[in-house]
Amino acid sequence: MTKTDLLIIGAGPAGCSAAIYAARAGVKPLVAGGAVPGGQLLQTSEIENYAGFVNPIGGYELMDNMHKQCKRLGVEFTTDEIARIQGDKTPFTVTTTDGKQYQALSIVIATGSKARWLGLPEEEKLRGKGISACATCDGFFMRGKKVCVIGGGNTAFEDALFLSQFCPEVNLVHRRDAFRADKITVEQVKNNPKIKLVLNSVPVQVLGRDMVEGLKVKNVQTNEETVIPCGGVFVAIGADPQTSFLKDSLVALADNGLVLVDEKNHTTVNGIFAAGDCADKHFRQAIIAAGNGAKAGIEAAAFVNLHRGKI
Numbered sequence: 001m002t003k004t005d006l007l008i009i010g011a012g013p014a015g016c017s018a019a020i021y022a023a024r025a026g027v028k029p030l031v032a033g034g035a036v037p038g039g040q041l042l043q044t045s046e047i048e049n050y051a052g053f054v055n056p057i058g059g060y061e062l063m064d065n066m067h068k069q070c071k072r073l074g075v076e077f078t079t080d081e082i083a084r085i086q087g088d089k090t091p092f093t094v095t096t097t098d099g100k101q102y103q104a105l106s107i108v109i110a111t112g113s114k115a116r117w118l119g120l121p122e123e124e125k126l127r128g129k130g131i132s133a134c135a136t137c138d139g140f141f142m143r144g145k146k147v148c149v150i151g152g153g154n155t156a157f158e159d160a161l162f163l164s165q166f167c168p169e170v171n172l173v174h175r176r177d178a179f180r181a182d183k184i185t186v187e188q189v190k191n192n193p194k195i196k197l198v199l200n201s202v203p204v205q206v207l208g209r210d211m212v213e214g215l216k217v218k219n220v221q222t223n224e225e226t227v228i229p230c231g232g233v234f235v236a237i238g239a240d241p242q243t244s245f246l247k248d249s250l251v252a253l254a255d256n257g258l259v260l261v262d263e264k265n266h267t268t269v270n271g272i273f274a275a276g277d278c279a280d281k282h283f284r285q286a287i288i289a290a291g292n293g294a295k296a297g298i299e300a301a302a303f304v305n306l307h308r309g310k311i
């Protein structure tokens with residue numbers, strides 16, 4: 001069993017920020033970031049609202065910078081995926097999906113959230129063949145094709161803007177006529193001649209046998225169904241917290257799966273902290289994840305310094 005003072009689960013902005021603060025408080029964290037460390041920011045094309053950058057910065061670049069900053073401070077990373085946390089007090093036993101075990105004095109949970117899917121039967125069949133939940137990753141394959149984006153939040157609006165750079169027509173399909181996306185982004189979309197708003201409409205079927213050929217949508221006010229010919233459908237309808245690995249632990253979750261934390265990012269188990277989208281009901285912003293990660297890192301470092309030597 002590998003022993004570590006502080007195990008941070010997740011290598012997005014919350015996990016990295018926790019690691020940076022803990023490292024600077026004299027603790028050597030180990031960050032378990034999974035096979036592709038970096039979280040949802042890796043799928044974000046441009047970020048314009050992360051303070052400190054005059055011009056928009058790419059999500060990948062921002063995460064890469066955070067990982068390099070962590071490494072400069074002595075933080076170690078592992079690609080382990082965590083399956084289980086056991087114990088009601090320090091030290092905790094943590095098991096990975098391939099059966100490896102860690103003993104940790106303290107833990108920060110910063111596992112973020114995972115994209116939601118519509119639940120249409122074709123979604124499974126045509127995933128990777130024109131259906132995607134990541135415009136940044138798969139948009140390139142849609143060059144020159146008409147596409148649809150589903151959703152009315154920032155992700156959908158930013159995806160639509162991103163795709164409009166290389167797709168001749170982007171249909172933004174939203175179930176209402178009011179948006180969650182912020183005003184500035186909504187205005188950018190409305191002023192973009194390549195983006196068509198298809199409002200009060202829900203997807204009912206993705207057409208195509210081997211590749212996406214169109215999207216059938218239903219107007220929820222008139223019940224009229226229409227087909228939008230397109231080669232790609234990008235689903236951007238929000239995300240769910242990645243906390244199912246905690247279901248058998250003593251870390252309490254809310255009904256929606258979010259980790260319950262207090263104002264100092266303590267969970268219900270003394271010595272286990274949580275931050276970022278896995279514990280954020282309201283904001284789900286990279287900068288807020290980083291801020292709360294810092295709080296969790298400070299608290300975890302204080303906890304480790306108090307219990308040092310127990311493993």
Ligand code: NAP
Pocket residue numbers: 046047048049118150151152153154155156158175176178179180202236237238239282283284285
């Ligand atoms: P979101 O804000 O929760 O928006 C999800 C959208 O999908 C909503 O418009 C919702 O419609 C729609 N939707 C949900 N389930 C649906 C379904 N089954 N069928 C059809 N439509 C459905 O999610 P998000 O856009 O991924 O954003 C998540 C968080 O990250 C937000 O806090 C957002 O501000 C933030 N974010 C920020 C940035 C940025 O600041 N640069 C970029 C991306 C995301 P209703 O509106 O009708 O509920």
